[in-house]
Amino acid sequence: MRARFIAFSALLGIALFNATPGLAHHSNVAFEVTKVVTITGVVKAFEWRNPHTWVILTVDDGKGGKVDWAVEGRAPGVLLRAGWTKNSLQPGEMISVDMSPAKDGSKTGLVARVIKADGTILPNAGPAQQ
């Protein structure tokens, strides 16, 4: 029984890990912040949590396959003031993400802004706060 529980826990752990590949909390220094590239894909998940939000995006790999990117965004408090909400991105919708790639070459990045299919722009900072 105990062994079965441990096996189940291990499987669950693997499942959770696979659900959000590369999802780990980083300092900005993990990214090439002065370089911004664009990726376009389908939202797999949008994690609204501190200290950083996450967009998991499924992107064509250019070889007929798909690859998941995990893109780190600013904290909910900052994004709220920039016009985002917890429901700004829905699974299944197509978006473009302008982001700074990770220094380690992994499929992760730091959000500079998000553009939705209808042209709505979600920036990572609002106008000067007042």
Added chain:
Amino acid sequence: MRYVLMLSLIPAAIYAQAVPDFSGVYYPINPFGANALGRGPAAGKQPPAAGKAPAATGKEKGPPPRPTQSAPLSDGSQGRSPDAPSLTPQYLAKWEMISKSRIAGSSDYDNTAKCLPPGMPAMMSMAYGMEIMQNKDKITFFSELNDALRRVYLDGRKPTQKILDDPTYAGYSTGHWEGETLVVDTVALHENSFIEGFTPHSDAMTVKERIRFQSPGLLEDRITVTDPKALTKPWDTVKTYRKASSGNDELREFACPEGLGDAK
């Protein structure tokens, strides 16, 4: 009896007239400089607030240009700014070691990435907003970034030896009013925080602040950092904050450890 009651009201009345009320929510003006948060070198233009991009009418139209940055460059790869604190050789070597680590992409020396408090005086950048709570005896500064607090005692108490022997990130602050300026002294700061960015300091650092309204709603904090071990001379900086307007005057819970479980 009536006279006693009137007399007891006098100090409160004097306080109410004599000192300004800093209470409220504020946002910093350029906490990281004009090019912060991906605002790019586009002549200081602010990014658009969330909303629809202008409808495309031709090839020349489209969304505003792609930001050139996602965050301020904070790894020291551009060297130290001329107005950065002037470090002694020992602490400059420490800064260079940390810079090397950050350029390599490591979060090892990033306290905020570990959900630790930003500490004094770095926390007064208040990048995500600040809330001030004030009464006659105490003024409390809250930073949305990492839910960090500091308290400034105004009731005349002084740090005891017990306090001095127990340094913290925010340190121990006492203050008094000089006219409409709040003068604050902070001591009991340990080494595990930064002056600004990732500029290190020793446990001998002390911080003096003069806080006042430059004009209604525009708060100024003139900060002087003294550290005989780490600095070749005291370092001065000025932070300014604009009081939040109604409708934008609520800070959000930060709860940093929410995402710490899978921190690298």
